[in-house]
Amino acid sequence: MKAALAAACLTVAFAWAQPVPPIQSQPLPPPGPAQPQGAQPGASQQGAGQPQWPPPEQWVPRSAARLQLLDKLEATSRTVEVRVGQSVQFGSLTIAVKSCLVHPPDQQPDAAAWLDITDGRPNEPGFQGWMLAREPWVAMLQSPLYDVRVAGCG
Numbered sequence: 001m002k003a004a005l006a007a008a009c010l011t012v013a014f015a016w017a018q019p020v021p022p023i024q025s026q027p028l029p030p031p032g033p034a035q036p037q038g039a040q041p042g043a044s045q046q047g048a049g050q051p052q053w054p055p056p057e058q059w060v061p062r063s064a065a066r067l068q069l070l071d072k073l074e075a076t077s078r079t080v081e082v083r084v085g086q087s088v089q090f091g092s093l094t095i096a097v098k099s100c101l102v103h104p105p106d107q108q109p110d111a112a113a114w115l116d117i118t119d120g121r122p123n124e125p126g127f128q129g130w131m132l133a134r135e136p137w138v139a140m141l142q143s144p145l146y147d148v149r150v151a152g153c154g
Helices: 002-017
Strands: 064-071 074-083 085-088 093-100 111-119 127-132 144-151
Touching: 002 144, 064 093, 064 111, 074 085, 074 093, 085 111, 093 144, 127 144
Parallel strands: none
Antiparallel strands: 064 074, 064 144, 085 093, 093 111, 111 127
């Protein structure tokens, strides 16, 4: 039994000691619908001046952002609509909406808002950037007291 275990350990150690050839990789095509048979990534399908395959994702600007706000300490929440270029107070937070975009109707629904969030309390984190409605974990306010999420655009 001990001899079999020792042989197995030597086999594993020998296998790890062998040089490993480098991994050859190819870049993945951009996300989007499947390409037609024989199409090259980024190659024009219709000739010069025609859109590239796949078409770039499009966003449509809207005039307001719908935000879900949660006060974790008070256990209260509310949904507010804030016009682009304006701001709203929520507890010690000031939330300014700089832009709000949605996908067009022919694409999967989603919304993104550029928010500038400041906390009036000293040494508390703020946030500046895009927040996505369908993927709120990608970019979020890191606060022990508040949660801010984009619910959509109006």
